[in-house]
Amino acid sequence: MAVDAFNSVGGYTVGIPPIPIIDANGNLTVNQANIGNVTISGDQVVTGNIVANTFIGSFSGNISGNLITPGLDGWVLFNESGAASSSSEFTFNPTGALLTVTGRIEASSFTVGTGVNEFSTTTVVMATTFSSAAGQVLHSQHANAICSVDYTIIATDTTANTRQTSKLFASVLGTEVGFYEYGTIDVPQSSPGVADFSVVYDGTSNVNLTVNPMSSDTITYKIMVTSYKE
Secondary structure, three states: OOOOEEEEEEEEOOOOHHHOEEOOOEOOOOOOOOOOOOOOOOOOOOOOOOOOOOOOOOOOOOOHHHHHHHHOOEOOOEEOOEEEEOEEEEEEEEOEEEEEEEEOOOEEEEOOOOOHHOOOEEEEEEEEEEEEEEEOEEEEEEHHEEEEEEEEEEEEEEEOOOEEEEEEEEEEEOOOEEEEEEEEEEEEEOOOOOEEEEEHHHHHHHEEEEEOOOEEEEEEEEEEEEEEEE
């Protein structure tokens, strides 16, 4: 009876008939192995499951099971210098879907309500005029997307050293737009103002915030726009 060599240049086998375990290149092929410590210098490709009490290192992919995370119950994970971190000042309660942030929230746009309950969206835009031409457009949006809109405008003429803060609100129904400027403050108080504002329908599909500047100086406008959903 022939006996297959256990050690050979062709690799290592076990059993009769022989079952390959290690090929000539040193690749290991086993259905099950109990190993104390394993050091892998290259990539490890696993088609089945990896079960471990602790995983140390970097991970990319999906995890099925319990993941031990930093922080206490409800703390939200975030990236801090490339590592997973959490804070008591940033929490989420799944009961009622409540997100709590202790501190500031910074956003270029903020919407209140979702889906059919969407109510308003607040954004901040900047604009500049360089002439006293009437009817210059500072902000534009589709009329069929809103039913009302509020504007808070801070207009600054650095050449004349004057500033004007104005508040307007408008109601929109189809192609009809009505607006009211319910507050304006000029500084200094002796200033003739920086600009006059209007809210108009442009004749096509948009509601525009327009301006008639008082001068041809460079005037900057910081505008907070709150649009209410149709």
